[in-house]
Amino acid sequence: MSHFYLTTPIYYVNDKPHLGTAYSTINADVLARYHRLFGDTVKFLTGTDEHGQKVQQAAEKRGLTPQAHCDELSAAFQEVWRRLNIDYDIFFRTTAPFHKAAVQNILQELFAKGEIYPDTYEGWYCVSDETFYTEKELVNGKTPGGKDVTKVTEKNYFFRMSKYQKALIEHIEKNPGFIRPENRRNEVLGFLRQPLADLCISRPKARLSWGIEIPFDKDYVNYVWFDALLNYTNAVGLGQPARATEFKEWWSDGYVCHMLGKDILVHHAIYWPTMLMAMGVKLPDVIFAHGWVLNRDNEKMSKSKGSVMNTDEMVKFVGLDPLRYFLVREIHLGNDGPVAHELIASRVNSDLANNLGNLLSRTTNLIDKFFGGKAPASPTPNDDRVRRLIDRAVSTAPLVRSAIEDFQPSAAIDHVIQLLNDTNKFLEEKAPWKTAKTDLAGAGADLYIALEILRIAGGLLSPVMPEKMSALLATIGIDETRWSDLTTWGVIAKGAPVRKAEPLFPRIELPP
Ligand code: MSP
Numbered sequence: 001m002s003h004f005y006l007t008t009p010i011y012y013v014n015d016k017p018h019l020g021t022a023y024s025t026i027n028a029d030v031l032a033r034y035h036r037l038f039g040d041t042v043k044f045l046t047g048t049d050e051h052g053q054k055v056q057q058a059a060e061k062r063g064l065t066p067q068a069h070c071d072e073l074s075a076a077f078q079e080v081w082r083r084l085n086i087d088y089d090i091f092f093r094t095t096a097p098f099h100k101a102a103v104q105n106i107l108q109e110l111f112a113k114g115e116i117y118p119d120t121y122e123g124w125y126c127v128s129d130e131t132f133y134t135e136k137e138l139v140n141g142k143t144p145g146g147k148d149v150t151k152v153t154e155k156n157y158f159f160r161m162s163k164y165q166k167a168l169i170e171h172i173e174k175n176p177g178f179i180r181p182e183n184r185r186n187e188v189l190g191f192l193r194q195p196l197a198d199l200c201i202s203r204p205k206a207r208l209s210w211g212i213e214i215p216f217d218k219d220y221v222n223y224v225w226f227d228a229l230l231n232y233t234n235a236v237g238l239g240q241p242a243r244a245t246e247f248k249e250w251w252s253d254g255y256v257c258h259m260l261g262k263d264i265l266v267h268h269a270i271y272w273p274t275m276l277m278a279m280g281v282k283l284p285d286v287i288f289a290h291g292w293v294l295n296r297d298n299e300k301m302s303k304s305k306g307s308v309m310n311t312d313e314m315v316k317f318v319g320l321d322p323l324r325y326f327l328v329r330e331i332h333l334g335n336d337g338p339v340a341h342e343l344i345a346s347r348v349n350s351d352l353a354n355n356l357g358n359l360l361s362r363t364t365n366l367i368d369k370f371f372g373g374k375a376p377a378s379p380t381p382n383d384d385r386v387r388r389l390i391d392r393a394v395s396t397a398p399l400v401r402s403a404i405e406d407f408q409p410s411a412a413i414d415h416v417i418q419l420l421n422d423t424n425k426f427l428e429e430k431a432p433w434k435t436a437k438t439d440l441a442g443a444g445a446d447l448y449i450a451l452e453i454l455r456i457a458g459g460l461l462s463p464v465m466p467e468k469m470s471a472l473l474a475t476i477g478i479d480e481t482r483w484s485d486l487t488t489w490g491v492i493a494k495g496a497p498v499r500k501a502e503p504l505f506p507r508i509e510l511p512p
């Protein structure tokens with residue numbers, strides 16, 4: 001996996017980001033940072049989805065042109081991602097002129113090949129979902145999600161999605177890791193048991209003008225999802241002859257992974273692969289659907305329910321890195337999970353303040369006190385217990401790596417936390433604060449073990465908590481971590497400077 005291309009969904013600019021939308025991006029950022037640490041060549045894309053009725057209406061409401069509205073909101077997304085320390089390589093905007101031109105090339109080509117054809121459409125349209133529903137799909141006259149629909153009859157252009165149904169089923173069956181997790185794969189296969197209809201990919205300008213014009217019929221714009229999904233390929237050069245080499249490297253020969261919420265699985269696991277098949281382009285390697293961040297009533301945190309948490313407020317409450325840690329550690333990727341102040345406080349206090357923070361302050365305080373702030377010597381261990389702990393420490397990195405490659409960041413973190421737990425226990429039993437008075441070298445050897453484990457744990461947790469872990473590593477004299485250092489024992493030299501650590505993770509107190 002040398003070229004790893006990871007994407008988040010591109011977000012609608014009908015609203016500012018909140019903790020629910022940030023969840024996709026933070027998880028993807030953590031995965032991207034891990035892959036960089038493994039030594040993979042990574043491209044991480046996020047961006048904004050700027051066309052369509054939802055956005056047009058949001059702009060109208062504010063009395064702005066759609067473009068002015070998009071520019072403002074897209075900048076707001078970039079600003080929030082900056083504050084959440086999201087290290088993306090590409091911020092994609094669907095209003096970028098090169099994207100519009102590439103989408104039009106692709107539409108023209110598919111039309112010429114007969115993959116797109118005109119027909120009369122009759123159905124139920126939901127503005128908020130930007131999606132058509134058939135009569136059968138409606139529940140009590142509303143979308144399955146309970147939103148309003150309106151009846152529409154009009155000429156439109158259709159993509160021959162049905163033609164690829166069989167090929168798609170075969171691809172999913174042959175590639176068990178294509179749609180993940182497993183339950184989502186089964187859901188998609190279940191959906192594909194029903195005949196697949198062709199996909200309406202145009203909207204009459206009379207009803208909606210904010211979109212990419214259909215090149216072969218000026219009265220229409222492209223359906224927003226068709227244009228939006230193409231961001232993934234266009235960002236790395238599809239439809240742009242001058243970028244053919246880049247496209248081959250990152251898409252055709254690379255490892256492509258889309259992360260998205262389970263609410264947009266059908267768009268990614270059915271529309272998108274069939275579009276790619278029609279274009280004769282390789283399918284992504286993984287489509288990973290994560291679950292939802294839930295509100296107090298155990299429902300999806302969403303603006304329409306008025307239950308969103310603001311990212312700035314949450315950062316203010318707990319700090320940025322602990323917030324990132326909580327989201328990635330507490331909610332197993334793929335499952336839904338509640339977010340509440342008391343849950344955050346309890347997780348952060350136990351794992352970060354008590355476990356990691358305590359080990360760091362104990363170790364650095366004792367090295368300061370008994371060894372003048374210099375790393376003690378590390379004699380060859382002569383006891384089994386110590387040898388086992390060292391073995392464990394150097395074999396944690398491969399466990400973390402395989403958990404990350406398996407999209408289980410929570411399990412990856414847990415390996416590190418368990419190691420830290422055992423190291424705290426080890427120090428408690430060895431009590432170097434007592435033994436230093438009678439056996440300074442022995443106490444030094446014990447502290448050296450804790451120091452090296454802090455170095456390894458700090459490196460292994462840096463993708464989740466980049467700032468805090470670089471502060472931790474700086475106090476123990478490490479300014480750069482290579483992956484190979486994390487499976488190596490004894491990187492810290494005797495006499496290397498060790499500073500007394502400032503408290504990295506103050507305990508979180510809940511307001512009374
Ligand atoms: N614009 C489309 C995606 C196009 S991708 C080619 C879209 N945008 S969105 O802004 O509505 O949602 C983007 C992502 O945010 C989705 O993956 C969605 O699941 C995620 N989330 C929004 N609220 C969420 C939670 N409460 N919890 C977790 N993720 C949530 O759909």
